[in-house]
Amino acid sequence: MTRIPRARTRVLAAAVLAPALLLAGCAAGAPSATQGESTAASPASADPTPGGTLRFALGASPSGVDPQQVGSNVSIYVARQLADSLTDQDPETGEIVPWLAESWEVGDDLTQFTFHLRDDVTFSDGSPLTATTVKANLDALTGELGASAPLATSYLSGYVETRVDDEDTVTVVFDAPNAQFLQATSTVSLAILSDDTATADPAARLQGEVVGSGPFVLESYTQDQGAVITRRDGYAWASAAAGHEGEAYLERIEFTVVPESGVRAGGLASDQFDAVGDVLPQDVPQVEGAGGSVLTRTNPGVVFVLQPNVTVAPLDDPAVRRAVTVAIDRQELVDTVLSDAFKPATSVLASTTPGYVDLSDELATDADEAARLLDGAGWAQGADGIRTKDGQPLSFDVIYAPLFTGSQAVLELAQQQLRAVGVDLRIVQQTPAEQQAAVATGAYDTYYYNVTRADADILRTQFSTKFRNINKRPADDVIDPLLDEQLTIADPAARADVVAQIQEKVLEETLAIPLFELAQSIGVAGAVHGVTFDASSRLLFHDAWVEQTS
Amino acid sequence: MTSYVLRRVAGAAAVLLAAFTVSFVVLYLLPSDPVSIMLDGSAGGTYVDPAQAEALRARYGFDQGPVQQYLTLLGRTLTGDLGTSVASGADVTTLVAQALPQTAALAGLALVLAVVLGAGLATFATWTRSARVRGFLLALPPLGVAVPTFWVGLVLLQVFSFRVPLFPAVGNQGVASLVLPAVTLAVPLSATVAQVLAQGMREAWRAPYVETALAKGASRTRVQLRHVTRNAVLPTLTLLGVLVGNLLAGAVVVETVFSRQGFGRLAQAAVTTQDIPVVLGLVVVAALVFVVVNLLVDLAYPLLDPRIVTAHGGTR
Numbered sequence: 001m002t003r004i005p006r007a008r009t010r011v012l013a014a015a016v017l018a019p020a021l022l023l024a025g026c027a028a029g030a031p032s033a034t035q036g037e038s039t040a041a042s043p044a045s046a047d048p049t050p051g052g053t054l055r056f057a058l059g060a061s062p063s064g065v066d067p068q069q070v071g072s073n074v075s076i077y078v079a080r081q082l083a084d085s086l087t088d089q090d091p092e093t094g095e096i097v098p099w100l101a102e103s104w105e106v107g108d109d110l111t112q113f114t115f116h117l118r119d120d121v122t123f124s125d126g127s128p129l130t131a132t133t134v135k136a137n138l139d140a141l142t143g144e145l146g147a148s149a150p151l152a153t154s155y156l157s158g159y160v161e162t163r164v165d166d167e168d169t170v171t172v173v174f175d176a177p178n179a180q181f182l183q184a185t186s187t188v189s190l191a192i193l194s195d196d197t198a199t200a201d202p203a204a205r206l207q208g209e210v211v212g213s214g215p216f217v218l219e220s221y222t223q224d225q226g227a228v229i230t231r232r233d234g235y236a237w238a239s240a241a242a243g244h245e246g247e248a249y250l251e252r253i254e255f256t257v258v259p260e261s262g263v264r265a266g267g268l269a270s271d272q273f274d275a276v277g278d279v280l281p282q283d284v285p286q287v288e289g290a291g292g293s294v295l296t297r298t299n300p301g302v303v304f305v306l307q308p309n310v311t312v313a314p315l316d317d318p319a320v321r322r323a324v325t326v327a328i329d330r331q332e333l334v335d336t337v338l339s340d341a342f343k344p345a346t347s348v349l350a351s352t353t354p355g356y357v358d359l360s361d362e363l364a365t366d367a368d369e370a371a372r373l374l375d376g377a378g379w380a381q382g383a384d385g386i387r388t389k390d391g392q393p394l395s396f397d398v399i400y401a402p403l404f405t406g407s408q409a410v411l412e413l414a415q416q417q418l419r420a421v422g423v424d425l426r427i428v429q430q431t432p433a434e435q436q437a438a439v440a441t442g443a444y445d446t447y448y449y450n451v452t453r454a455d456a457d458i459l460r461t462q463f464s465t466k467f468r469n470i471n472k473r474p475a476d477d478v479i480d481p482l483l484d485e486q487l488t489i490a491d492p493a494a495r496a497d498v499v500a501q502i503q504e505k506v507l508e509e510t511l512a513i514p515l516f517e518l519a520q521s522i523g524v525a526g527a528v529h530g531v532t533f534d535a536s537s538r539l540l541f542h543d544a545w546v547e548q549t550s
Numbered sequence: 551m552t553s554y555v556l557r558r559v560a561g562a563a564a565v566l567l568a569a570f571t572v573s574f575v576v577l578y579l580l581p582s583d584p585v586s587i588m589l590d591g592s593a594g595g596t597y598v599d600p601a602q603a604e605a606l607r608a609r610y611g612f613d614q615g616p617v618q619q620y621l622t623l624l625g626r627t628l629t630g631d632l633g634t635s636v637a638s639g640a641d642v643t644t645l646v647a648q649a650l651p652q653t654a655a656l657a658g659l660a661l662v663l664a665v666v667l668g669a670g671l672a673t674f675a676t677w678t679r680s681a682r683v684r685g686f687l688l689a690l691p692p693l694g695v696a697v698p699t700f701w702v703g704l705v706l707l708q709v710f711s712f713r714v715p716l717f718p719a720v721g722n723q724g725v726a727s728l729v730l731p732a733v734t735l736a737v738p739l740s741a742t743v744a745q746v747l748a749q750g751m752r753e754a755w756r757a758p759y760v761e762t763a764l765a766k767g768a769s770r771t772r773v774q775l776r777h778v779t780r781n782a783v784l785p786t787l788t789l790l791g792v793l794v795g796n797l798l799a800g801a802v803v804v805e806t807v808f809s810r811q812g813f814g815r816l817a818q819a820a821v822t823t824q825d826i827p828v829v830l831g832l833v834v835v836a837a838l839v840f841v842v843v844n845l846l847v848d849l850a851y852p853l854l855d856p857r858i859v860t861a862h863g864g865t866r
Contacts, residue, residue, distance in 0.1 A: 146605075206639045207640055256809060267720065270719070272711070272720070
């Protein structure tokens with residue numbers, strides 16, 4: 001069986017076709033909407049017209065349609081529309097706002113969370129949302145379903161029980177403080193599904209046996225092909241963060257999986273799609289040339305980093321790690337190989353993560369400082385431009401999986417930047433499977449990745465010595481305790497203080513070398529409005545509408 | 551004749567078993583396993599409790615030894631049960647049953663186009679007396695083989711879907727959606743057919759029986775159609791058996807470029823996620839198709855050329 005090197009195929013195709021695409025962009029008939037109107041974020045452009053179909057081209061195949069089990073962006077684009085969560089997170093402020101729960105109380109020790117549910121919510125099969133439904137969902141996630149829903153399970157770690165206080169009130173009990181849980185209830189992973197769905201077979205749920213209370217209902221799902229969702233009549237419980245109350249405007253959304261980015265952009269320009277996911281930098285002119293626009297939002301969570309294995313030379317020396325950090329020019333990475341949608345990293349957390357602090361001073365490029373640090377650490381300039389010490393070259397590898405299209409170009413540019421200060425970066429592409437194996441055994445110098453999560457607790461899973469311990473460092477008495485402590489603080493401001501300290505410490509010890517912030521990049525035609533991002537930078541279609549050409 | 555058929559069928563069965571076994575061994579030897587990959591995908595790179603991963607492995611039977619797993623899978627496959635996909639939980643038989651007709655339609659149309667184009671080109675190139683026209687025509691097949699399939703696909707899309715909206719760019723809806731993918735898939739195939747057929751025809755043109763026919767007053771066209779083509783077609787027929795394999799491989803690229811449902815897309819996704827049940831199911835079905843086509847080709851030889859059966863009868 002042949003496996004296509006997809007990333008390379010796309011780059012090649014782009015290189016060969018770029019002029020043709022530009023021409024096509026100019027030639028295609030532009031819809032009537034002007035650039036200004038097409039900024040879908042501004043609601044004042046016109047009055048929403050209900051009805052119509054939105055044709056959306058997904059950049060990759062969803063792994064299923066069960067909100068609780070899926071994790072990839074494209075899967076969530078579909079699954080998120082089918083189900084609601086107990087709370088929602090305001091994408092602007094990061095604040096947790098009411099959704100299925102109209103209010104809640106958090107116990108002082110952060111082990112008990114009481115939710116008061118709306119009493120008017122029904123699932124698309126007609127069954128009502130009650131306290132027992134919530135209990136059934138959380139019990140299933142910590143029981144039978146657990147292994148198939150790793151994200152949800154990690155949010156529920158330490159789960160003791162869900163107590164049904166009365167028909168509309170539940171209390172979720174943990175055995176230890178769990179400050180991240182309230183944000184977790186806003187995620188798609190903890191969306192609430194009907195009683196029947198909660199106890200259904202996990203595989204059947206992935207394939208489409210999903211009944212939620214969301215603004216859309218699943219009509220059909222075909223693996224590797226796409227999905228069709230239709231408007232839920234009578235939907236009246238939109239989240240407090242939504243743009244409007246009541247039913248969705250769109251009657252129907254047809255998702256089609258279109259793996260080639262050039263085909264997505266061409267399809268948008270030739271009116272075969274109304275919106276497309278994963279617009280690559282080279283496709284932006286075609287989308288805009290056809291009267292469309294590109295919506296972007298930075299993914300919250302851990303930015304793309306090189307996370308060092310601190311047990312292996314030469315990166316066991318903090319001075320070398322620091323030198324690498326300041327030798328990299330993040331602005332150049334973004335300007336040269338990415339697009340306007342992306343931002344240079346200014347901390348280990350992305351700027352859209354609640355609790356993020358701007359540490360750009362720590363990450364400023366300073367080749368002289370890098371040289372000084374390396375000289376001080378005993379690495380002398382070698383004959384071939386690579387520094388050496390005791391006959392050993394200053395060389396380390398990075399393992400990466402090409403999940404994000406721009407990764408290879410970013411790493412190659414970083415390689416050049418490091419070479420300029422006498423450091424040799426060896427780029428090793430791996431499959432996700434090989435990466436899994438490498439992280440388990442520590443067979444790498446640095447590990448390149450990012451993780452999306454709109455809560456700073458993501459730092460704990462990536463930097464604590466208690467989990468995968470990507471740094472392979474020994475347990476310490478500074479960072480590990482701080483990582484645990486943030487989970488016990490109820491007051492957001494006080495918790496943010498600790499989170500800020502963690503970000504500073506991670507850079508101080510150089511447990512990660514941040515590169516850039518991942519962003520979602522969605523192309524929409526001129527007639528499409530109101531497509532929005534949630535706090536995790538995944539798409540919402542509740543407020544979306546298409547201008548009707550009559 | 552009966553023993554010839556029996557031997558062929560036994561050989562086909564051996565090929566199937568070998569394909570199944572080799573695929574299993576390769577998949578088993580790869581680092582990591584489908585459960586880790588699935589968890590990594592759905593956990594978005596965050597930490598997964600090892601105990602849960604273990605529970606999931608047990609659910610799919612990956613905790614058993616390789617021999618035990620092999621025998622279980624083989625036994626199930628023999629009874630026609632291809633199992634369920636690890637990545638999606640879908641029934642593999644259903645997945646294959648949905649994909650196969652789509653790819654069969656695509657491959658079938660591509661094959662017809664390839665044979666018509668390839669045979670037409672070879673016939674005309676060997677029939678014409680103009681050296682310049684012949685040189686030009688015979689230069690086309692190497693070009694057709696050399697250009698990458700995805701590039702042909704993207705150019706066709708650009709011209710016939712994005713600029714002139716004649717055909718849809720994606721999907722499996724209707725005959726219109728089949729045209730561009732089939733043409734894309736047919737380009738390298740027709741080039742191969744043309745190359746082999748033209749070679750055979752040029753040799754046939756130099757054969758004594760052609761001289762005899764011409765001397766007896768037959769026209770060039772008659773000689774071309776009656777004598778040259780019939781004699782040159784045998785190697786091409788052999789080639790067609792092999793081309794079926796190329797078609798399935800080409801479907802991976804073409805179905806991705808045109809976002810079509812089918813065998814190739816399914817295979818690509820399954821290999822990426824190391825989805826052992828799906829890959830094995832696809833391998834078995836693909837091998838079955840390949841073996842059956844080649845069996846038919848082998849059985850067709852004696853019908854076209856009686857000398858072949860005599861030869862078999864004589865030596866065995």
